[in-house]
Amino acid sequence: MTEAWIVVHDLDGGNALARSARALAERVVAVSVGAGGLADADLTLTVDAAPGALVEAYAQPVAALLAARGATVVAFAGDVRSRLLAGQVAAHLGVGPTNVAGVVSTAPLVVTRLAYGGLAVATDEITAPVAVLVLEPGAVTPSDVAGQGAVEPVDATPTAGLTLVETRPKGGEQVDLTAAKRVVGVGRGFAAEADLDLARAVANRLGAELACSRPISEGVGWMPAERYLGVSGATIKPDVYLAIGISGQIQHLVGVNHAKVIVAINKDKNAPIFQQADFGVVGDLYQVLPALVDAL
Amino acid sequence: MRIVACVKAAPEDSDIAVKPDRTLDLSRAQWKVGSYDLNAVEAARQVADQVGGEVIGLSVGSEGWSGSKLRKDVLSRGLDSLVVVPGDPDADSFQTASALAAAVGELGGCDLVLLGAGSSDRYAQQVGNQLGALLGRPTLNQVDAITVDGDHVRVERLLEDGVQVVDVPLPAVLSLTSGINTPRIAGMKDILAAGKKPVSEVAAAMPGASARVASLLAPEQVDRGRVVVEGDPAETAQQLAQFLTTL
Ligand SMILES: Cc1cc2nc3c(=O)[nH]c(=O)nc-3n(C[C@H](O)[C@H](O)[C@H](O)COP(=O)(O)OP(=O)(O)OC[C@H]3O[C@@H](n4cnc5c(N)ncnc54)[C@H](O)[C@@H]3O)c2cc1C
Numbered sequence: 001m002t003e004a005w006i007v008v009h010d011l012d013g014g015n016a017l018a019r020s021a022r023a024l025a026e027r028v029v030a031v032s033v034g035a036g037g038l039a040d041a042d043l044t045l046t047v048d049a050a051p052g053a054l055v056e057a058y059a060q061p062v063a064a065l066l067a068a069r070g071a072t073v074v075a076f077a078g079d080v081r082s083r084l085l086a087g088q089v090a091a092h093l094g095v096g097p098t099n100v101a102g103v104v105s106t107a108p109l110v111v112t113r114l115a116y117g118g119l120a121v122a123t124d125e126i127t128a129p130v131a132v133l134v135l136e137p138g139a140v141t142p143s144d145v146a147g148q149g150a151v152e153p154v155d156a157t158p159t160a161g162l163t164l165v166e167t168r169p170k171g172g173e174q175v176d177l178t179a180a181k182r183v184v185g186v187g188r189g190f191a192a193e194a195d196l197d198l199a200r201a202v203a204n205r206l207g208a209e210l211a212c213s214r215p216i217s218e219g220v221g222w223m224p225a226e227r228y229l230g231v232s233g234a235t236i237k238p239d240v241y242l243a244i245g246i247s248g249q250i251q252h253l254v255g256v257n258h259a260k261v262i263v264a265i266n267k268d269k270n271a272p273i274f275q276q277a278d279f280g281v282v283g284d285l286y287q288v289l290p291a292l293v294d295a296l
Numbered sequence: 297m298r299i300v301a302c303v304k305a306a307p308e309d310s311d312i313a314v315k316p317d318r319t320l321d322l323s324r325a326q327w328k329v330g331s332y333d334l335n336a337v338e339a340a341r342q343v344a345d346q347v348g349g350e351v352i353g354l355s356v357g358s359e360g361w362s363g364s365k366l367r368k369d370v371l372s373r374g375l376d377s378l379v380v381v382p383g384d385p386d387a388d389s390f391q392t393a394s395a396l397a398a399a400v401g402e403l404g405g406c407d408l409v410l411l412g413a414g415s416s417d418r419y420a421q422q423v424g425n426q427l428g429a430l431l432g433r434p435t436l437n438q439v440d441a442i443t444v445d446g447d448h449v450r451v452e453r454l455l456e457d458g459v460q461v462v463d464v465p466l467p468a469v470l471s472l473t474s475g476i477n478t479p480r481i482a483g484m485k486d487i488l489a490a491g492k493k494p495v496s497e498v499a500a501a502m503p504g505a506s507a508r509v510a511s512l513l514a515p516e517q518v519d520r521g522r523v524v525v526e527g528d529p530a531e532t533a534q535q536l537a538q539f540l541t542t543l
Pocket residue numbers: 117186187188189190212213214215216228229230231232233244245246247248249250251252255265266267268271283284285286330331332414415416417419
């Protein structure tokens with residue numbers, strides 16, 4: 001029976017990953033760092049994470065465990081902690097991880113990943129003795145086959161070094177832009193945070209979710225990270241995407257080019273976004289948006 | 297403090313042409329330092345200016361560094377020197393991390409290695425994570441703030457659901473967010489001084505790749521209407537509103 005391993009650190013994400021990993025093999029075995037047994041895996045090896053320890057401190061013992069059990073395919077989720085675990089576990093196993101955008105075949109294991117900011121898709125045949133995969137959202141279709149849910153506790157000693165001083169939970173809403181039918185995206189064409197209200201007014205009229213380019217989130221922090229679109233952010237497939245003050249760099253477009261219709265407002269008529277838009281308005285958003293609210 | 301800032305020269309993506317068969321034509325692409333690598337250079341400079349020390353730029357892949365323009369550019373932004381490790385610039389993250397680890401050893405070690413959020417070509421976000429494991433040092437990704445405090449640094453790390461404050465003993469390897477700082481724009485003086493900064497090469501062996509690239513193709517293009525209107529804002533807004541209501 002083919003076997004895929006997963007390494008997880010939280011219950012919900014872990015079960016979701018177990019369902020995804022079933023697309024890779026018949027049997028799914030999990031290593032759970034501090035998250036207990038997974039109902040959706042067939043077997044979970046549970047590691048009791050020490051209170052206050054960072055899950056990443058278990059990379060080395062987890063790698064040793066995977067090697068001892070002869071794992072040949074090991075999948076991780078795409079969150080920040082899982083990514084670090086993936087890279088470290090892979091390094092201890094002497095291989096490089098692959099960020100998987102899609103799975104072409106499992107035997108041989110052939111996967112796709114984005115390259116050059118999404119300008120191209122690379123198809124990789126994994127040749128390493130152990131395939132370490134980071135499954136990006138949507139990379140595989142999750143299975144609804146139930147897992148066996150067996151649990152086997154294992155001992156692991158964390159590597160000393162990092163000390164968690166505190167965790168500040170992030171307030172605010174959980175958004176799922178992937179479900180939105182209409183999305184309004186804002187970019188650096190907005191000069192001040194308060195000006196986003198102009199876009200909010202349009203979004204309200206259209207019944208649209210508000211999203212942004214990466215600099216609006218990671219650069220100036222005007223919007224939460226889950227609202228930025230692109231190669232490293234969310235990928236959406238709405239009926240309409242309205243890009244306002246966004247230049248249309250490939251890294252951004254990759255997240256939105258599955259929209260049925262793309263509309264753009266930009267004051268630079270040579271902005272690359274117009275090459276990818278169905279309907280474009282060349283103009284100053286500060287003039288066009290109030291007029292658009294009136295017209296809608 | 298001795299700080300290594302990792303930088304990668306990669307083909308500028310806006311210069312890459314897509315051929316009719318969807319393969320890429322890189323022949324006219326300029327080499328450029330990834331925009332997120334500049335966050336590592338800036339953060340390294342800020343730490344060095346604060347506590348004293350030197351900043352060494354370290355890069356795997358010599359192809360892009362052959363011209364002096366790129367070298368000067370990155371040296372003008374806060375590096376004291378640049379060390380290039382010859383090797384395939386399209387190496388995977390484990391190959392690159394292995395070469396960097398060997399090079400850090402050749403350089404006689406350092407107190408802190410900083411990397412950007414990801415390179416502009418592969419964007420694996422894994423070189424720092426793997427480098428830290430290979431060097432056996434405390435390692436974190438998504439670091440959004442760094443404060444030096446004696447023999448350790450206190451960092452803020454951005455997660456999906458919150459911010460972790462973590463004490464990291466030195467030496468350590470940290471990968472940064474793209475929002476941690478705004479990389480400086482070099483002035484004339486910096487650019488002139490950059491020409492005098494040392495650039496050297498260090499050889500390091502690379503392991504084999506973890507995957508064979510079967511193909512590299514641009515995705516199928518979606519055909520778009522590409523109607524563009526220009527002129528009086530009230531009028532163009534009206535046209536846009538009309539277009540939106542027909543959907
Ligand atoms: C490895 C890597 C990964 C990345 N991942 C992502 C990603 O996932 N998502 C993402 O979005 N970006 C990503 N980026 C960044 C990306 O390359 C661009 O820098 C970014 O998308 C640009 O954002 P922007 O369009 O808002 O800003 P800009 O490129 O600065 O564009 C602003 C636009 O606003 C227009 N404008 C200015 N004033 C006005 C006005 N008054 N009215 C109308 N228009 C106006 C300008 O003409 C310009 O076209 C990534 C970069 C790298 C290197």
